[in-house]
Amino acid sequence: DAMVIQNPRYQVTQFGKPVTLSCSQTLNHNVMYWYQQKSSQAPKLLFHYYDKDFNNEADTPDNFQSRRPNTSFCFLDIRSPGLGDAAMYLCATSRALGGRNQPQHFGDGTRLSIL
Amino acid sequence: GNSVTQMEGPVTLSEEAFLTINCTYTATGYPSLFWYVQYPGEGLQLLLKATKADDKGSNKGFEATYRKETTSFHLEKGSVQVSDSAVYFCALSPSGSARQLTFGSGTQLTVLP
Numbered sequence: 493d494a495m496v497i498q499n500p501r502y503q504v505t506q507f508g509k510p511v512t513l514s515c516s517q518t519l520n521h522n523v524m525y526w527y528q529q530k531s532s533q534a535p536k537l538l539f540h541y542y543d544k545d546f547n548n549e550a551d552t553p554d555n556f557q558s559r560r561p562n563t564s565f566c567f568l569d570i571r572s573p574g575l576g577d578a579a580m581y582l583c584a585t586s587r588a589l590g591g592r593n594q595p596q597h598f599g600d601g602t603r604l605s606i607l
Numbered sequence: 608g609n610s611v612t613q614m615e616g617p618v619t620l621s622e623e624a625f626l627t628i629n630c631t632y633t634a635t636g637y638p639s640l641f642w643y644v645q646y647p648g649e650g651l652q653l654l655l656k657a658t659k660a661d662d663k664g665s666n667k668g669f670e671a672t673y674r675k676e677t678t679s680f681h682l683e684k685g686s687v688q689v690s691d692s693a694v695y696f697c698a699l700s701p702s703g704s705a706r707q708l709t710f711g712s713g714t715q716l717t718v719l720p
Contacts, residue, residue: 496650498650511674526655531715532715533713534696534711534712535651535696535710535713537707537708553686562617570720582650582651584650584651595641595653595656596653596708597653598643598650598651599650600649601649601650602649
């Protein structure tokens with residue numbers, strides 16, 4: 493089945509130690525998103541790629557970076573994780589057609605813990 | 608700016624009860640409206656959508672009608688099951704070229720046998 497796959501499902505890192513989360517998709521969607529979701533809250537958009545164009549949300553900390561080497565893969569890099577970055581990170585994809593967005597498809601998320 | 612206001616949870620129902628989760632929105636133009644469901648430990652799944660006024664989205668017994676006059680998109684199900692226990696998010700995507708989803712705060716639903 494076509495899908496959005498996030499690896500790993502659970503990630504533990506140390507305070508200040510860089511960590512990378514990965515997302516891949518078989519849907520061939522041109523837009524990929526990264527969200528942060530803290531407990532009992534709605535997902536918060538960090539940034540998204542429209543094809544190769546990177547779009548950062550105004551309030552996303554500089555600590556968060558992203559790479560999209562090709563259509564299928566997108567990475568979230570946290571350069572120096574703090575305790576407040578412990579959360580579920582969700583990747584999503586969609587197809588943008590002529591300005592009208594199609595629904596976003598989500599992966600199962602990576603739960604990040606900071607020691 | 609755009610915003611989505613959802614009914615506060617948690618909501619606890621008995622199996623086979625009727626469900627309504629209220630959702631209202633603020634947006635310019637004609638946004639698309641969505642309901643997403645999140646089961647424990649999983650990502651969000653699209654439950655249903657509506658892209659224009661008076662559209663009714665439906666899936667798995669759930670329904671929601673896009674009401675432009677009341678800026679609402681309430682989720683309903685006639686008879687809930689234990690397996691419907693999850694968090695439900697109402698969301699909108701603005702018209703035009705914007706790609707962001709604006710989510711409501713989510714409503715936790717627990718269905719008891």
